[in-house]
Amino acid sequence: MVAGGTGGRGCVAFRREKFVPRGGPSGGNGGKGGDVYLVGDASQNSLLSFRRSVHFRAEHGEPGQGSDMHGQGGKDISVSVPPGTVVWARDAAAGDPPLGEVLAPGQRVLIARGGKGGRGNLAFKTARNTAPALAEHGERGQETWLRLEMQLVADAGIIGAPNAGKSTLLRVLSAARPKVADYPFTTLTPNLGVCGMDGRSTVFADVPGLVEGAHAGTGLGHEFLRHCRRCSVLVHVVDGSGPDPCADFLAVRRELELFDPGLAAKPFVLAYNKMDTPASSDYWPDVRAALCEEHGLADEDVLAVSAAAGxxxxxxVRRVRRLLDGAGASGSWEEPGEVVALAPPPAAVNTARLSDFSISSDLAGPRTWYVSGEALERFAQMTDWSYFEAAARFQGVLKAAGVEAALVRAGVKPGDTVVVGEVEFNYSEDQGKGALYGAWIEARKEAGVVGRGSARWPHTTG
Incomplete structure (x- = not known):
């Protein structure tokens, strides 16, 4: 769960200086709440750190003060994640786009924005109201539960059936040292390795063995196949000593197609492995002919290798590099530093309008009307009900936004309860300031609160 900081509240203050009888308002604005970012960290290679720490909250903004002093903004926080991390909302439906992706070390993705600070009374000064006595609460920061998924970022993905020699090939290609043994499923998590050759570097990912039904989750299929999405080229490793190398290759291709047709469309190279054994090398010409003639593979994409002997x-590697160049991949593993987020959260920018609202009702028991709208609910949350002018401003906004007229058309009656966000009040046909002040002061007395703002009588009684 991530939460941006809440903005600081605005201040109501007036200048009180010697020889300045009409100093006017001087209440400053509250500071903005801090934001929460995901930051790519090359030293991390998994999401295990989130098993014990799942709550991240940014600092709140400081309140405004008198003498036109604005509050300090809350500090942002950065959450380190491994490159290749994809972020979704926890309740995102299948097919929904991610909120953001951290593809490289140093990249920052905004995932929770802090609330803006409330305005002080100096911000409400106008030619007609030179001494406003109202301020705003700070806006609450964005708070949400997220789902993180790691997808390895590599140039080429090494895939194949269990025990085909993928980990051995990665050990030969790079300095990586994945586990190697003479039984299937020795690799339980993907591994990365950087191969340097001909003055260029290529990042290979060793994806654990795929079995029939992997597209449906068999053998942790989803956990493995998703890592292939970031690879520009695939390297199919086939065990040449197996009973039917062609069938093994076709089975893996079928799983890719069923999981994501885009994976099957990626360029690939077939590595016919274990040429150091007679059981493999003796059948190489026949297997090569079957793959090229019957299944349409190009001659240059079918290569005989021995991962054990090198x-x-x-x-x-050179064939993979040519395919990467053709696909437009960079083939480098550089740290680009801070870059723009690919998909900022939908709530990153408040674009809702006060006139965008809907009304629902519950008339079975006490008559209650619910006014729903992002901008209206945010406005109600930021209203400081300690001041009568703030209550009058809220009533004026409801009228200007068309809420009052919409309630009348829907059949609201005097005494009905109207709920806007976390605020509820009783509807009255008398909209004069005198009636509003009476209702406001009565609510203050019932809450046991007196003092601030209560001595100010409205200019007109309506």
Whole structure:
């Protein structure tokens, strides 16, 4: 769960200086609440750190003060995640776009914006109201639960059936040291390795073995297949000593197609592995002919290698590099620093209008009317009901936005309860300031609050 800081409240103050009898309002604005960012960290390679720490809150803004002093903004917080992290809302439906993606070290993605600070009474000064006695509460920061998913960022993904030699190939290509053993599923998590050759670097990802039904989740299929989405090129490793290498290759291709057709459309190279054994090398010409003639693979995309002996590996890397160049991939692993977020949260910018609202009712028991609207609810939350002028301003906004007329058309009656966000009040046909002041002061007395703003009588009684 992430939460931006709440904005600081505005201040109601007036200048009281010697020889300045008409100093006027001097209440400053509250500070903005802090934001929450996700930041790519190259030193992290998993999301295990979030198993124990799942709540992140930015600092609140400081309140405004007199003498036109604005409050200090709350500090932003940065949450470190491994490159390749994708962020969704926790309740996002299948197919919904992510809120953001952290693709490289140093990239920052805004995931929770802090609330703006409330305005002080100096901001409400006008030619007709030179001494306003009202201020605003700070806006609440955005608060939401998120779902994080890590997808490895690599140039080429090494895929294949279990025990095909993928981890051994990665050990030969790079300095990575994944677990290698003579039984299936020795690799339980993907591994990254950087291969340097011919003055260029290529990042390979060793994806754990795929089995039939992986697209439906069999054998943690979803956990493995999603890592292929970030790869520009795929390297199919086929166990040449197996009973039917062509069938193994076609089974993996079928799982890619069923999981995501975009994966099957990626350029790929087939590495016919274990050429150091007679059970594999003896059948290489027949398998190569079947793959090229019957299944349409190009000759240059079918290569014989021995991951254990390192035979054919340089040719494989050079072929992968040519495919990467053709796909427009950079093939580098650089830190670009801070970049713009790909998809900022929908609530990053408040674009809702006060006139955008809907009305629902519950007339089964006590008659209650619910006014829903993002801008109206935010306005009600920021209204400081300690001051009568703020209550009058709220009533004027409801009328100007068309809420009052809409309630009348819907059949509201005097005495009905009207709810706007967290604020509820009783509807009255008398909209004069005298009636509003009476209702406001009565509510203050019932709440046991007196003092601030209560001595100010409205200019007119309506």
């Amino acid at each position: 035979t054919g590996v340089p040719a494989l």
